[in-house]
Amino acid sequence: MNDVELAEVESFSLDHTKVKAPYVRRIGVEHGPKGDAISNYDVRLVQPNEGEIPTAGLHTIEHTMAALLRTRLDGLIDFSPFGCRTGFHLIAWGEPTPETIAAAVKSSLEDLAERITWDDVPGTEAVSCGNYRDHSLHSAREWAKVVLEAGISLDAFDRSHLA
Template sequence: MSDVELAAVESFALDHTKVLAPYVRLIGVEHGPKGDAISNFDIRLVQPNEGEIPTAGLHTIEHTIAALLRTRFDGLIDISPFGCRTGFHMIVWGEPTSSEVAEAIKSSLTDLVERVEWDDVPGTTAESCGNYRDHSLHSAKEWSKQVLAQGISIDAFDRSVIA
């Protein structure tokens, strides 16, 4: 091992063989110098090391859910896919509960499956996306259906599925 100094990253300390996806997990809360809170959530849609969402489908879920969540959830800063393609980091102002986040994710995925059409997907042109050709609404809908069929848990290690 080299002498490069690396900071500890919480998600790399998580035992990915013990979690039970799909789930919403609070990674942590940071407080700024003025007391503002920023919460970081692990939105895991696919069981780690057993599957991954293809990039085109994940890309379309990312663009669509980013817009849908902003209509349901105050304080969303960002929702970005994990490189492993099993879910997303969601960064929000304040300290919402995992249940509140899970409800917003569930209703957004439900809309993606039931109501979203291609013309609704934001950021699908060369002007609005850095890889606009890598989208698939069909894949996004199929993966979202699988997540919804399994249910979204509010516990990463126990299937406490929200109703």
């Protein structure tokens, strides 16, 4: 290896062959110099290395869930997709419980699967999105249904703890 120093990233030390998606997992909590807490969650929707959400559907899930989750969670900072397309990082102020996050994700996915129309999806025009042509509400809905049918676990390794 060369002389480049790399920091350890928690999610790269997670054994992706042992997790059982869908689940919500607290990755960690960081505390700022004034005591503020920021929580990072792994919201895994698809089993790693067995499938992935196509980019157009993932993009629409990202935009829609970012808006829906802000109506359900105080302090949501960001909801961003993993590059592997199997889930999302959810970043929030404070220390919301995994149960709170899972309930908000579940109810948001229910709205996405059943009630959201194309007119509801935010950021689907060139002025508001850097890749506005790459969206699919149909794909987003179908993936939301798949996740809801499987149920969202509160334990990344055990499906018996469903929210």
